[in-house]
Amino acid sequence: MRSLDHLFxxxxxxxARRTSRRSLLASLGQLLTGAALLPLLPVDRGGRAWGSExxxxxxxxxxxxxxxAIDGFLCSCCGGTSSSCPPGTATSPIxxxxxxxxxxxxxxxxxxxxxCCGKTSCGNCECNRNEREKPMYRPSRNNDLNWCMANADSNxxxxxxxxxxxxxx
Amino acid sequence: MLSVxxxxxxxxxxxxHLSVQQLPPKSPHxxxxxxxxxxxxxxARVHLFDGDSYRRLGQIDAGFLPSVSVSPDGTxxxxxxxxxxxxxxxxxxxxxxxxxxxxxxxxxxxVLPSKRAQTSPTIFNMGYSTDGHFLYAAYLTPAASFGVLDxxxxxxxxxxxxxxxxLVIPWGANRVSSLCxxxxxxxxxxxAQGHETARALSxxxxxxDRDPVFVQGVPTARGYAFLxxxxxxxxxxxxxxxxxxxxxxxxxxxxEQGRWRPGADQVGAVHRGLGxxxxxxxxxxxGTHKDGGTEVWVFDMAAHRRLARWPMQAxxxxxxLAVQVSQDPAPILFAATDAADVAVFDALTGRLRHVEKHLGxxxxxxxxx
Numbered sequence: 178m179r180s181l182d183h184l185f186x187x188x189x190x191x192x193a194r195r196t197s198r199r200s201l202l203a204s205l206g207q208l209l210t211g212a213a214l215l216p217l218l219p220v221d222r223g224g225r226a227w228g229s230e231x232x233x234x235x236x237x238x239x240x241x242x243x244x245x246a247i248d249g250f251l252c253s254c255c256g257g258t259s260s261s262c263p264p265g266t267a268t269s270p271i272x273x274x275x276x277x278x279x280x281x282x283x284x285x286x287x288x289x290x291x292x293c294c295g296k297t298s299c300g301n302c303e304c305n306r307n308e309r310e311k312p313m314y315r316p317s318r319n320n321d322l323n324w325c326m327a328n329a330d331s332n333x334x335x336x337x338x339x340x341x342x343x344x345x346x
Numbered sequence: 347m348l349s350v351x352x353x354x355x356x357x358x359x360x361x362x363h364l365s366v367q368q369l370p371p372k373s374p375h376x377x378x379x380x381x382x383x384x385x386x387x388x389x390a391r392v393h394l395f396d397g398d399s400y401r402r403l404g405q406i407d408a409g410f411l412p413s414v415s416v417s418p419d420g421t422x423x424x425x426x427x428x429x430x431x432x433x434x435x436x437x438x439x440x441x442x443x444x445x446x447x448x449x450x451x452x453x454x455x456x457v458l459p460s461k462r463a464q465t466s467p468t469i470f471n472m473g474y475s476t477d478g479h480f481l482y483a484a485y486l487t488p489a490a491s492f493g494v495l496d497x498x499x500x501x502x503x504x505x506x507x508x509x510x511x512x513l514v515i516p517w518g519a520n521r522v523s524s525l526c527x528x529x530x531x532x533x534x535x536x537x538a539q540g541h542e543t544a545r546a547l548s549x550x551x552x553x554x555d556r557d558p559v560f561v562q563g564v565p566t567a568r569g570y571a572f573l574x575x576x577x578x579x580x581x582x583x584x585x586x587x588x589x590x591x592x593x594x595x596x597x598x599x600x601x602e603q604g605r606w607r608p609g610a611d612q613v614g615a616v617h618r619g620l621g622x623x624x625x626x627x628x629x630x631x632x633g634t635h636k637d638g639g640t641e642v643w644v645f646d647m648a649a650h651r652r653l654a655r656w657p658m659q660a661x662x663x664x665x666x667l668a669v670q671v672s673q674d675p676a677p678i679l680f681a682a683t684d685a686a687d688v689a690v691f692d693a694l695t696g697r698l699r700h701v702e703k704h705l706g707x708x709x710x711x712x713x714x715x
Contacts, residue, residue, distance in 0.1 A: 246633070271488065297434040300385035308633035312561045313465060314512050314525040315554060316488055323411055323464035327487060330435050331428065331464065332410070333387060 234281075239304035243288055245277035246310045248320035249336035252293055254302030260339045262293035269294050269328050273317050275309055276344050285344035294325035296334040304336075369394075369403060369448060374674040376403070378423065378713040379688060380414055380467050381706030387411065388434055392423065393706055394450070397678045397690045400700045404450040411464040413471035416713050417497070418478045421447055424497065426462055426472050426483050442472075442483065442495065447715065456500050458493060461485035463512070466611060467711035468562045470513035475520065480540060482514040482522050492522065494540035503540035508532055513561060515570065517584035525561060529554045531582075531589055551591040552580055560635070564614040564623070566647070571616065573597070573608050573625065575635045581647075595650040597625060597643065605629055609637045611710040612668035617677050617693060621647045624679055624693070626666040627655075638665030638684050644696070656696040663689055663701065670712035682709040 233240035236259035237251060243259055244251070256263030274289045311318035325331045375397040383389045390408040395401070408414065409427030416423050423445045431437040440458040445451065463471055463486035472483045474497070481495040485505065492514045494503040511524035511532040520536040529550035537543045552559045552574060559580055563570035569584035577597040583590040598606055608614070610626040617624075626639020644654040658666055658681070668682040677693035688705040691698055 295435060298385060298387040303384070305636060306633065307636050310633065310635075311554065312525075312558055314527050314561065315558070316486075316512070321466040322486065322488070326464050330430065331438060332430060332434055 237302060239302070239306065242279045242281070243277055243286070243338040243340070244304055245306055245308040246275045246320055247290055247336050247338055248305045248307070248310075249292070249303070249333070250299040251302040251304050252299070252335040252337045255293075255299035255335045257293065257335065257337065260337055262291075262337065263296075263299070263335065265296065266293040266334050267295040267328060267330065268292075269325050271327055272324060273319070274341065275318070277308070277338070285346075287341040287344050288338045289341055290320065290324075291337050291339060292324045293334045293337065294328045295330040295332055297332055299335040369450065372420065372447070372715055373398065374672045374715065375678055376715045377670055377672075377680050378406075378414070378416065378715065379680075379682065379705055379709045380408075380412075380711040380713070382411070382467065382708045382710055383706070384708040386707075388430065390427070391706065392425065393709075395688065395702065395705060397672065397680060397700075400690065400702055402705075406445050406450060412467075413462070413483065414467070414711075414713065415469070415472045415474060415481070416447070416715065417474050418476060420715055422453075422497070423447055424472060424474070424481060426458065428460075428462060428464065442481065442497075444497065454500050456495055456497075456502060458483060458502065459485070459505070461487050461491070461493070461505075468513065469565070469711075469713070470515050470525075470561065470563060473514050473516040475516050475518070477519045479519060480516075480536070482516055484513050486512065490524070492524070494536065496540070506534055506536075506542055508534070515563065515584075517569070521584075523584075523589065525559075527554060533589060546588075548589055548591070551582070552578075552594075560608070560613045562611065562613050564616050565618070566616050567618040567621070571614065571623065571647075573613050575607060577603070577607050579623070579647075579650075597627070597645065597652070604631075607634065608639070609635045610639055610667050610669070611636065612670070612682075612712065615669045615671040615679070616647065617671045618673060619675070620677070622653070622671075622693070623647050624669050624671055626669055626681070628665070638667045639669075640665060642666060642669065642679070642681060642691075642696075654696055656691070658683070658689075661689060661691075661698045661701075663687060668709060668711050670714060673714060680712050682712060688712075 231237035236253040272289045272291045313319050325333045379393040388410045392406040394403040408425050412427040426442045429439045440462040442456045444454045446453050463484040481497045483493040485491045490512045491507045508524045511526040515523040523531050523533045529552045531548040535544040557574045557576045559572040559574045569582040572580045578594045581592040615624045623645040627643045628640045642656045664683045664685045666681045670680045679691040679693040681689045688702045690700040
């Protein structure tokens with residue numbers, strides 16, 4: 178599968194060979210900020226992935242297809258939706274992206290895993306899934322990091338998964 | 347009749363004097379339990395728990411997404427954390443706080459630049475040099491670097507850029523290694539003032555695409571063991587002048603490969619005297635590396651041989667997310683579960699001694715005293 182996240186990874190590696198990490202990250206930050214002003218991602222959560230009692234096709238369920246590598250509290254259970262932050266929180270200008278399969282239409286989608294920031298953790302519908310997730314030395318693939326880290330208020334509240342487009346086969 | 351009853355009653359209880367309990371002498375069977383308090387994450391703590399009396403002995407407050415390290419002499423616990431000026435919001439202050447492990451009183455602090463790595467617990471988020479002279483704190487903004495601190499003088503000595511490599515793996519008096527995206531190890535050497543004098547990049551010691559290693563390294567007698575998602579053991583020897591990598595070996599037989607794998611937040615523990623490795627294992631495929639162990643497997647590290655399989659469900663436990671073993675000749679194994687229980691096992695026989703229910707909210711790492 179030739180997906181956007183693979184392209185992202187390859188371009189990152191190519192950049193890394195030519196530039197220092199700082200300039201690499203600055204470039205990535207500009208890329209992401211300029212492209213979509215995408216928010217953030219969460220912190221760890223161990224193997225706990227129970228979420229609510231919602232059905233698997235509900236955005237309040239950890240089994241919902243868009244959450245295939247999410248790690249945190251589902252904003253859908255915290256006053257937001259699967260693609261919007263709860264009232265009074267802030268999105269973040271950095272994020273990471275991955276690929277999830279939608280069984281409803283059989284397509285793979287590029288999604289961004291974003292964090293909502295500025296309030297303490299929501300505490301509802303904890304969800305930890307890790308498809309294609311990688312450790313912290315590959316930050317563009319890691320869901321342990323607090324992606325609110327660069328916000329003026331880096332407190333972590335909850336996580337969303339936003340569709341960016343269909344993954345190219 | 348009433349008079350007889352009154353006379354038969356026991357004497358009244360004596361008046362009590364309010365005091366502060368003192369800790370008993372340190373025991374190798376104590377454990378520091380990192381509780382991220384994930385449901386209310388600005389209020390993490392470290393619980394001191396006694397694996398013999400099964401009592402909580404005290405608590406160290408730890409703020410938001412802390413990094414925790416015990417000094418090499420065991421006298422001090424360092425907690426690097428973040429506070430917000432108005433509790434859950436407001437100006438961010440990153441700080442290392444020092445606790446006297448004999449009293450659990452806070453004894454001092456070092457204010458850091460607001461760069462501290464806010465991530466899941468590992469022993470490499472912060473660490474002391476072998477002689478305790480330096481303390482290193484991992485930074486991530488998300489540019490990667492680390493701070494060099496002087497814990498005695500309570501001072502920040504400087505910051506070292508790590509060119510995208512992350513975390514701090516201290517070794518010797520003046521060396522720090524970091525894990526790189528390429529599977530290499532970056533090693534920075536410092537002078538007595540904490541300034542960089544040299545750096546070196548190793549050859550790749552694992553394949554981050556095919557089989558990444560967990561960043562939760564396990565201290566061994568001569569360095570650290572890094573377990574891979576698929577169950578390979580990469581032993582790193584840091585006893586010489588250069589890092590040395592042993593030939594990897596597998597936790598799994600050919601029949602088990604592809605079916606079983608390690609998985610947890612703290613994914614292994616080693617009794618360094620006995621050379622025994624304890625690993626939470628589960629059955630699962632790609633993406634299950636944080637699912638926690640349904641069994642704990644025990645290995646002879648020298649022989650690369652499995653000694654035992656201990657099913658956790660048989661002990662009434664849910665999945666194991668963290669393990670630690672005491673380092674004494676009669677060791678006990680601590681296993682923290684996704685239900686926040688901490689089980690105490692005889693680490694030689696696997697006999698379950700005790701289950702401490704709900705030891706905090708989210709106990710995801712444990713440290714020896």
